Amino acid sequence: MAALTPNHQELAKQLAAQAAVKLVKHNDIVGLGTGSTASFALSALSDRLKDGLQVKGVPSSLQTEEQAKALGIPLLPLGEVGEIDISIDGADEFTEELQLLKGGGGALFREKIVASLSKNRIVVVDSSKKVSQLGAFKVPVELAPVACRYVLDQLATLGGKTQLRHKNDTLFVTDNQNYIADVDFGLIADPQALAIQLNQIEGVLAHGLFIGLATKVIMATGEELVVFEQDQKGS
Known part of the structure; x- marks a missing residue:
């Protein structure tokens, strides 16, 4: 196409x-x-x-x-x-x-x-x-600022390459006053399994896998x- x-x-x-x-x-x-x-x-x-x-x-x-x-x-x-x-x-x-x-x-x-x-x-x-497989677009993860370091470490253990989102050279803050980490997992073989893993990380409010x-x-x-x-x- x-x-x-x-x-x-x-x-x-x-x-x-x-x-x-x-x-x-x-x-x-x-x-x-x-x-x-x-x-x-x-x-x-x-x-x-x-x-x-x-x-x-x-x-x-x-x-x-x-x-x-x-x-x-x-x-x-x-x-x-x-x-x-x-x-x-x-x-x-x-x-x-x-x-x-x-x-x-x-x-x-x-x-x-x-x-x-x-x-x-x-x-x-x-x-x-x-797409035939999710993952070319990075997975956004909304996280509580007080848990930032912990969440980033946990995302790394799942194989994600993580970067905190910025806007106009400052950290992006959501309507809920949280941060967003954009995580590159590559093409995702099992989105449902990854969604479950992300849900289990304390400090993660939501992620972009729907x-x-x-x-x-x-x-x-x-x-x-x-x-x-x-x-x-x-x-």
């Missing part, structure tokens, strides 16, 4: 996001993802609200919260929501088996909570995000949509 140009990539993201927003129903509680593709979904959802749709959104980051408020989307705080009808978010990588690698935008903890609360988990991507947290992936390839769903390879 030919690589998309930047312009075509943005158009593909927009197309996938619009398709996902069509799945939102009246009075749904909607999980709002973070990142460039999720931003297109917010705009599309705002357009549907203008046409009379009534929903309440649950933002996965402060950035998303600000954009949703600016677009007039009514919001509920994540910490007070017990169930979400449908969530729409992007991914940095995905496989046909619906294994995801996320967290490039730094919102992985709240994104994972939103996905875990959701009955219908929709992931929207352009075709550049599809296993069993997608119902459907909507991928745009130019002007065409390809849908991958649970228990099937693709359609």
